[in-house]
Amino acid sequence: MFARLKFSVAALALTAGAAMAQQTDITVGMQLEPPNLDPTGGAAAAIDEVVYANLFEGLTRYTSDGSIAPALAESWDISEDGTEYTFHLRDGVTFHDGSTMDAEDVKFSLDRARAEDSTNAQKALFAGISEVEVVDPLTVKVTLSGPNSAFPNNMAWGDAVIVAPESIDNAATAPVGTGPFMFSDWVQGDRVELVAYDGYWGEKPALTAATFKFISDPTAAFAAMMAGDIDVFPGYPAPETLVQFEADPRFKLLIGSTEGETILGMNNKSEALSDPKVREAIAHAINRQEIIDGAMFGYGTPIGTHFAPHNPDYVDLTGLSDYDPDASKALLAEAGQEGLTLSLKLPPPSYARRGGEIIAAQLRAVGIETQIENLEWAQWLEQVFTGKDFDLTIVSHTEPMDINIYARPDYYFQYGKPEFVELMDALNLATDPAERSSILEQAQTMIAEDYVNGYLFQLARTGVANANIEGLWENAPTQANDLTGVSWSQ
Known part of the structure; x- marks a missing residue:
């Protein structure tokens, strides 16, 4: 009898521990599937919705309130005439394949984006660049043909992320970036899977895995949310049903503005x-x-x-x-x-x-x-x-x-x-x-x-999320589902 009691107490403890364990994966609903996963080679917003800030990073980035913050560049200096930007890169940044990200990669990325044969959908962002110079491994000087006060903003677009010559040829289907999540799998017509990157240079995300599930039909999107198959649908495609989620304590609405x-x-x-x-x-x-x-x-x-x-x-x-x-x-x-x-x-x-x-x-x-x-x-x-x-x-x-x-x-x-x-x-x-x-x-x-x-x-930003998810963007200052600050509450 004593042995049985010990077993029961242990089983209860394990059950309670499992119940209290914090969830670390998330499934994000999207109406549109990206045509590829290379933000430097496609115009579809759905590309950035998967990879921006999650998988790929630029010199600068947009934050949830629309302001520009340092990313791979921890700071930058601007010449008095406004034509030279000197970017100071973070030390210890690696790509998901383990290779070092340095000034040569920045030069490659910007020169590639502004090249005559560039397929970048926002090539105009780079048109004012006259020269990109590697000063040292952690310093890049970008010279513009004329002053452009919006240049740090331009570098925050998804089209301006930093890529490596060794991996860019496969970026459409197997992207390699520097972000907190790395590519795991793409089941075309269904989902893209990311997992946390152990070698990330910055603060590690609370999430260990993220699945982007593609559901084009509004009725199916509603059913998937109600069934719990989707944890959050930031661009929810059936606004007529939002009132039902609002009345259900399992969910919360994310109503905000977009660009x-x-x-x-x-x-x-x-x-x-x-x-x-x-x-x-x-x-x-x-x-x-x-x-x-x-x-x-x-x-x-x-x-x-x-x-x-x-x-x-x-x-x-x-x-x-x-x-x-x-x-x-x-x-x-x-x-x-x-x-x-x-x-x-x-x-x-x-x-x-x-x-x-x-x-x-x-x-x-x-x-x-x-x-x-x-x-x-x-x-x-x-x-x-x-x-x-x-x-x-x-x-x-x-x-x-x-x-x-x-x-x-x-x-x-x-x-x-x-x-x-x-x-x-x-x-x-x-x-x-x-x-x-x-x-x-x-x-x-x-x-x-x-x-x-x-x-x-x-x-409008009309999103639906599990009520226990924290850190989601309410507004959308850029086309992104930024998961870097997202977590589950206990």
Whole structure:
């Protein structure tokens, strides 16, 4: 009897210990699967959502409040004329294959990104670099062709992470970085798995493993969260069900802002849309609130230009493109474009698919028919983003402070007005806050008055998480699911 009692006490102790053991793995839901895992060679936001700050790191990085912090560079000096940045690298940093990360790798990464044959989706971030010089193994001097006060911000983008020549050729499917997590497995069509990297230079994460699970269907996403198959879904695709999670003590909501300007993208060089009157007619045909209510169930802030409303330099220009179907019809008649039919190519996110149906009905009401084509993400990148084979599309631009994309004439909506390019050049040179604010106001106004795109809403951050998870980002200052500070409470 005594022996049995001893066994029972021991069993109870083991059971209690197991119950108290803190969970150290996490499963993160994502609606879109990345086309590859190399942030320096792809435009899809889903790449950064997996690897940014987790697997890859840059010289600098975005933090949860949107500020810029040191990363692989622990500090940097700026010359008096603003054209030389000297980065002081952290000592003891290694890549996941055990090789040392040093100044040669930084030079390789920046030179590769700015090379003539570069496939970097944000090559413009590096266009102002005239020379990258290795001073010593832990010091790199970057010389710019002109002052650029935003250069530390540019180096925080996912497209500017530091890679090694020995491993970059396999980065699309087997990435090697310097972050706190290293690549473990990719079951295409299902999940990507990361595990903690024992040799990490910085503070070790509380998590030992992370799985990014891809669930494109909103109904399936709801079922997976309810069943506990997913621990957190930061970009939850079924906002209509958030009220159910809010009422369930097992969960908490992560409602915040993003950098995602959601637009009705227009091909400014397609036959009909090269006429600004037609673009203005389309803008006046759009009822923003109807789209926010119907596609996002009320989550979202109306915008009238390509700029985040939470930014202190935001200008409310929604009045320039207010809902006015009569004005829309008159503009179409003026342009001789009654009976117009346009292609509307939609990527997978629910804001695009649901929003597309609503916009199609709104355009039909003013006499514009649309041919809707639902594309998978890889198709959208090929046909719309790269091939420019479209009239209209809907997409959320989640990169931070990205109004400068309108200065690129070959960007998918094909604007690149010379006067706008001059504004962006002036912005790069400006260091006075008041001057920068004035330039940004002019830039916002110019693209709004030119009706480059139809400006819909700022994408809200609508996430759902297990109530016991701590350290998740509520807002999304960049396109990332940063797990470096995430843990489970007891």
